[in-house]
Amino acid sequence: MLKITDLHANINGKEILKGIDLEVRPGEVHAIMGPNGSGKSTLSAVLTGNPAYEVTRGSVEFYGKDLLALSPEDRSHEGLFLSFQYPVEIPGVSMVNFMRTAVNEQRKYRGLEPLSATDFLKLMREKREIVELDNKLASRSVNEGFSGGEKKRNEIFQMAMLEPRLSILDETDSGLDIDALRIVAGGVNKLKSEKNATIVITHYQRLLDYIAPDFVHVLYKGRIVKSGGPELALELEERGYDWIKKELGEI
Amino acid sequence: MKQDNPNEILNDVTANDYKYGFVTDIETDIIPNGLSEEIIRHISEKKGEPEWLLQFRLRAYDYWKTLEMPRWAHLTIPDIDYQAISYYAAPKTKVAPKSLDEVDPELRKTFDKLGISLEEQMKLSGIAVDAVMDSVSVRTTFREKLAELGVIFCSFSEAVKDYPDLVKRYLGSVVSYRDNFFAALNSAVFSDGSFVYIPKGVRCPMELSTYFRINAANTGQFERTLIVADDDSYVSYLEGCTAPMRDENQLHAAIVEIVVHDRAEVKYSTVQNWYPGDKEGKGGIYNFVTKRGMCKGDHSKLSWTQVETGSAITWKYPSCVLAGDHSVGEFYSVAVTNNYQQADTGTKMIHIGKNTRSTIVSKGISAGRSQNSYRGLVKVLPGAENARNFTQCDSLLLSSDCGAHTFPYMDIQNDSAIVEHEATTSKINEDQIFYCNQRGIPTEDAVGLIVNGYAKEVMNKLPMEFAVEAQKLLQISLEGSVG
Numbered sequence: 001m002l003k004i005t006d007l008h009a010n011i012n013g014k015e016i017l018k019g020i021d022l023e024v025r026p027g028e029v030h031a032i033m034g035p036n037g038s039g040k041s042t043l044s045a046v047l048t049g050n051p052a053y054e055v056t057r058g059s060v061e062f063y064g065k066d067l068l069a070l071s072p073e074d075r076s077h078e079g080l081f082l083s084f085q086y087p088v089e090i091p092g093v094s095m096v097n098f099m100r101t102a103v104n105e106q107r108k109y110r111g112l113e114p115l116s117a118t119d120f121l122k123l124m125r126e127k128r129e130i131v132e133l134d135n136k137l138a139s140r141s142v143n144e145g146f147s148g149g150e151k152k153r154n155e156i157f158q159m160a161m162l163e164p165r166l167s168i169l170d171e172t173d174s175g176l177d178i179d180a181l182r183i184v185a186g187g188v189n190k191l192k193s194e195k196n197a198t199i200v201i202t203h204y205q206r207l208l209d210y211i212a213p214d215f216v217h218v219l220y221k222g223r224i225v226k227s228g229g230p231e232l233a234l235e236l237e238e239r240g241y242d243w244i245k246k247e248l249g250e251i
Numbered sequence: 252m253k254q255d256n257p258n259e260i261l262n263d264v265t266a267n268d269y270k271y272g273f274v275t276d277i278e279t280d281i282i283p284n285g286l287s288e289e290i291i292r293h294i295s296e297k298k299g300e301p302e303w304l305l306q307f308r309l310r311a312y313d314y315w316k317t318l319e320m321p322r323w324a325h326l327t328i329p330d331i332d333y334q335a336i337s338y339y340a341a342p343k344t345k346v347a348p349k350s351l352d353e354v355d356p357e358l359r360k361t362f363d364k365l366g367i368s369l370e371e372q373m374k375l376s377g378i379a380v381d382a383v384m385d386s387v388s389v390r391t392t393f394r395e396k397l398a399e400l401g402v403i404f405c406s407f408s409e410a411v412k413d414y415p416d417l418v419k420r421y422l423g424s425v426v427s428y429r430d431n432f433f434a435a436l437n438s439a440v441f442s443d444g445s446f447v448y449i450p451k452g453v454r455c456p457m458e459l460s461t462y463f464r465i466n467a468a469n470t471g472q473f474e475r476t477l478i479v480a481d482d483d484s485y486v487s488y489l490e491g492c493t494a495p496m497r498d499e500n501q502l503h504a505a506i507v508e509i510v511v512h513d514r515a516e517v518k519y520s521t522v523q524n525w526y527p528g529d530k531e532g533k534g535g536i537y538n539f540v541t542k543r544g545m546c547k548g549d550h551s552k553l554s555w556t557q558v559e560t561g562s563a564i565t566w567k568y569p570s571c572v573l574a575g576d577h578s579v580g581e582f583y584s585v586a587v588t589n590n591y592q593q594a595d596t597g598t599k600m601i602h603i604g605k606n607t608r609s610t611i612v613s614k615g616i617s618a619g620r621s622q623n624s625y626r627g628l629v630k631v632l633p634g635a636e637n638a639r640n641f642t643q644c645d646s647l648l649l650s651s652d653c654g655a656h657t658f659p660y661m662d663i664q665n666d667s668a669i670v671e672h673e674a675t676t677s678k679i680n681e682d683q684i685f686y687c688n689q690r691g692i693p694t695e696d697a698v699g700l701i702v703n704g705y706a707k708e709v710m711n712k713l714p715m716e717f718a719v720e721a722q723k724l725l726q727i728s729l730e731g732s733v734g
Binding site: 048051076077093101 | 688689690694701703704707
């Protein structure tokens with residue numbers, strides 16, 4: 001579904017991604033790990049079309065379409081979802097309103113009629129349960145006054161509402177206690193199917209105990225320097241990143 | 252689910268042009284340009300006015316001649332040639348229409364086009380409407396039904412004829428013709444407007460609404476609204492306004508006077524959408540308006556809510572004089588400026604009575620190269636024991652070329668007063684927009700969502716029927732302002 005070829009990207013003129021190659025197929029879970037500043041969050045920002053980043057080289061194909069040519073909202077409509085590392089607060093805009101706008105924009109793109117209020121609320125109720133999100137949150141403003149855990153659960157709730165084909169979870173485990181982590185990971189697992197795929201960006205093995213990856217990639221200095229199976233994550237957990245740097249001849 | 256779903260609302264917003272900019276092709280009776288005693292006599296005569304009203308006009312005119320246009324606002328106002336304006340324009344009709352059938356079909360079409368159906372639609376939504384085109388009231392609906400309760404709702408001209416004592420008693424009692432330059436001008440040449448009287452103990456069962464429309468070219472609109480709420484009464488009043496797109500600037504200088512007696516309450520809501528001029532700042536309405544209410548009675552309450560999106564220049568400070576003990580004044584405002592629009596708007600809360608309270612919530616939204624100022628005065632007089640005021644004043648910037656300014660004045664002459672002031676200025680957050688984008692919401696809609704969220708506290712104060720229109724307006728007036 002996703003094919004990244006030789007992707008280079010800048011922010012403020014500084015090159016962060018220096019040639020990424022990655023292919024993701026339906027049903028797969030990919031973990032991207034790597035030390036701070038290696039370009040993990042940049043990759044998610046570039047894929048979702050954050051205007052702060054500039055792609056200088058390479059291509060990204062998403063279900064045969066040139067992803068980089070699409071606006072951020074159309075990337076979303078095509079089924080790309082990002083669970084933000086730092087979910088944004090939007091004061092005065094209720095979750096219900098926000099989600100209804102999002103869901104109906106997606107339906108419009110796909111040539112469907114907007115959902116009726118009743119159907120929408122029913123859908124919300126259903127999806128809320130996946131991450132055990134309180135009903136009260138729905139009437140509150142988007143992320144405003146949410147705790148760290150609530151924010152991350154709210155991200156996965158939105159993912160459930162939009163039913164993406166490819167989800168990128170950007171450090172979804174950061175700032176979560178163990179209970180919240182279990183709920184969030186449980187939600188992600190419930191949403192997993194043969195038809196969709198997930199890219200998990202994380203520092204730690206911890207999250208991967210709950211969301212089992214099929215592939216693990218190490219991102220370092222803007223390149224994927226090593227790929228392997230789940231055992232690679234365990235090895236990184238045990239040995240840190242220095243041995244990879246050594247392999248690269250840096251130490 | 253509440254009807255405040257911006258998605259639906261925003262979906263039916265298509266073009267980013269001012270959609271009320273059409274001109275009605277109707278025969279108009281316009282008097283020659285210029286202002287003189289003769290012109291004023293001419294207007295008064297045309298309206299068949301009594302002598303006392305003519306004298307009122309002439310006194311105002313004499314006083315106006317001694318004044319200079321105020322320059323203290325944070326506005327760049329080009330010189331206005333007051334002799335180049337026509338002070339009276341009326342759609343030609345033979346006699347005043349007695350029923351809807353007698354209203355010129357072109358006129359009815361105009362108001363239908365504006366979404367102001369003079370009869371059927373309003374019957375459904377339960378709003379009584381006074382439609383004012385150029386200088387005269389076209390038609391007031393529901394007059395008879397309201398009359399059963401003793402509620403008077405009619406055009407100002409009719410009130411002068413039918414209720415001269417009431418008009419004489421209250422006209423100029425809150426906004427004197429000596430108040431300011433534009434008040435003097437309006438007092439001299441005002442042509443029509445609305446008159447409302449709610450008798451003792453009556454809760455007006457429907458929203459009263461006046462819809463102002465400028466149509467003719469080279470004319471000014473000078474209407475006057477007078478609302479009197481007698482003891483223990485209640486009324487909610489709405490005002491809307493639009494004008495055609497024209498390259499020249501047109502002057503609108505209105506007066507609104509409100510008198511609130513013991514334990515009475517008046518809610519006055521405005522959605523101001525005069526033509527703002529084009530993207531280069533050409534054309535648009537100069538909106539110089541004096542609005543003031545007198546909370547005369549004990550425990551009286553006056554609440555102003557305004558959503559200001561139109562006009563090239565806005566100069567407007569709806570105010571409350573809190574004379575009665577325990578009286579309450581409120582001012583909720585959203586002012587949006589885009590392109591080259593300028594707004595200097597705010598309020599005055601004058602605390603005179605004991606235990607008086609006032610609340611000011613102002614949300615300024617500036618985009619393009621516009622200038623948006625809040626100017627407010629909280630004044631507590633020596634006798635106003637235990638006065639309280641809370642002011643919140645927020646500015647949101649949507650571009651780097653616009654300006655937001657705050658001029659809060661306080662004059663506190665009684666030590667028991669508690670006055671609070673909060674102010675914030677922020678720029679629209681690109682992270683918020685991207686977050687919306689990532690969820691599939693395009694930027695224009697995202698801005699609409701964010702701005703409506705920002706203004707929610709004020710929008711919530713609007714009557715339902717108006718809230719929808721106001722949300723749409725916020726969105727439309729900011730289209731193309733980001734990105």
